Amino acid sequence: VVQRARDAGVQKLMVHGTSVKSSKEALRLSRIYPDIIYSTAGIHPHDSKSIVEEPATWFDLEHIAQAQECVAIGPCGLDYQRDFSEPDAQKQIFAKQLHLAIRLNKPLLIHERSAQLDLLEILDKFENLPPVIIRGFMGTAEEALKYLDRRFYISLTGYLCKDKSDTGVRRLLEDGTLPLDRLLVETDAPFMYPNTRASKLPQHVKTGITERSLLYLHRYCTFQRNEPCSLPAIVEMIAAFMKKSPDEVALATAFNALKLFGLS
Numbered sequence: 001v002v003q004r005a006r007d008a009g010v011q012k013l014m015v016h017g018t019s020v021k022s023s024k025e026a027l028r029l030s031r032i033y034p035d036i037i038y039s040t041a042g043i044h045p046h047d048s049k050s051i052v053e054e055p056a057t058w059f060d061l062e063h064i065a066q067a068q069e070c071v072a073i074g075p076c077g078l079d080y081q082r083d084f085s086e087p088d089a090q091k092q093i094f095a096k097q098l099h100l101a102i103r104l105n106k107p108l109l110i111h112e113r114s115a116q117l118d119l120l121e122i123l124d125k126f127e128n129l130p131p132v133i134i135r136g137f138m139g140t141a142e143e144a145l146k147y148l149d150r151r152f153y154i155s156l157t158g159y160l161c162k163d164k165s166d167t168g169v170r171r172l173l174e175d176g177t178l179p180l181d182r183l184l185v186e187t188d189a190p191f192m193y194p195n196t197r198a199s200k201l202p203q204h205v206k207t208g209i210t211e212r213s214l215l216y217l218h219r220y221c222t223f224q225r226n227e228p229c230s231l232p233a234i235v236e237m238i239a240a241f242m243k244k245s246p247d248e249v250a251l252a253t254a255f256n257a258l259k260l261f262g263l264s
Contacts, residue, residue, distance in 0.1 A: 002033060005228035008216045012263055013037045013228055014186075016075055016109070018044035020057045023064045030069035035264055040109060041065040042074035046084035048093040058096065065100055071261040073101035074109030075135055078122075081113040091122060098126050107131040107260050110152075116143050123150075131260050136188050140167045141177055148182060153256065155184035158194025158230065160237050161201055173241035180244075180252040184260075185234055189226040194234050201237075208240030209233050 005013060015030065017023025017040050026039035041064045043051055051058050065073060076097040078090050085093075101108045107130050112119050116139065123129065132152040137144065138159050147154060156169060163169045172178040187194075195201075196209055196217065213233040221230045232246075235253070239246040257263065 001227055001229075002036065004216065004220055005231070006036075008213070008229035008232055010228050010231050011036075012257070014071070014261070015039050017041045017064070017070075018075055019047045019050060020060050020064070023061060023070075027064055027067055027069060034069075038071045038261065038263060039067075039069055040072040040074055041067075041070050042072075042076045042097060042109065043093050044075050045077055045079040045090045045094070045111060046082065048085035048089040051093050051096075052085075052089045062100060065104060065106070070106070071263070072107045072109050072133075073097050073104070074133075075111040076109070077111040078115035078119045079111060079113040080115040080118075087115075087118070091118065094119075095122060098122070098129070101130050102126065102128055105130055107133060109133050109135045111135060113138070116146065120146065120150075133184060133260070135184075135186060136192065137169065138163070139169075140165070141171045141175075142167070144172050144177060148178070151182075153182050153184055153260065154178055155186050156234070156238060157186055157188045157192040158226065158234055159192055160234070160241070161195040161198040164200045170241055173238060174243075176242075180242075180249065181256065183238075183249075183253055184256055185231060185238065185249075185253045187226055187228050187230050187234065189221075189228050189230070190224075191226060193221055193223045193226040194230055194237065195223070196233060196237070202240075205237050205240040208246075209236045210246075 015026040017026040023041040030039040216229040239249040
């Protein structure tokens with residue numbers, strides 16, 4: 001997976017920790033592949049109840065988060081689309097991670113689904129927040145503006161292929177609402193496979209994807225298992241929607257990531 005990503009042109013990988021267990025594993029991988037893989041430490045909203053039920057495990061997460069290879073706190077936040085953890089538990093564990101990110105001065109990866117009002121209410125209570133990244137954004141242009149007004153970053157995935165609305169992610173790119181200096185890209189592998197054959201994907205976007213990117217995408221990625229090597233295809237789609245060159249988008253988003261996460 002790592003070699004395929006590098007062959008495709010993806011030089012740095014970030015493995016997210018969404019629980020104490022997966023944060024440990026992400027850190028382990030970052031030490032096996034130094035300067036290639038970086039890790040994060042977080043409790044996904046779905047896993048919030050695990051900390052509530054076993055409070056002592058929080059100290060394990062704090063320890064992991066202090067590692068040099070761990071470059072961000074999260075994904076953390078609120079998800080009201082599914083009820084894996086009660087909203088009150090999600091809010092409690094989200095706030096703990098905000099305190100941790102401020103103390104360690106590490107960027108925040110935020111996951112939000114159908115919970116923007118409560119999420120912003122919590123974030124607005126905190127001063128001196130480190131950089132905030134709204135990862136895997138799937139909301140409306142109006143919701144994006146509320147994040148951009150706070151100088152947050154927005155990270156996009158292969159969801160571009162699924163977005164069929166007139167008010168969502170595509171509009172952000174087409175009308176210039178989302179500036180390059182606030183944009184990041186991610187695959188969210190193994191999820192969010194970018195289906196470049198989607199019927200609703202405009203023809204000019206489909207033709208903007210190079211044969212090389214499609215080769216990696218169709219040879220190594222499936223609906224069941226996306227891989228980091230799909231990132232160039234996502235960058236090229238974003239560039240087509242923005243009417244910019246893929247090189248310009250790749251350079252800007254790479255610079256944003258290097259700066260935000262302090263990557264070497």
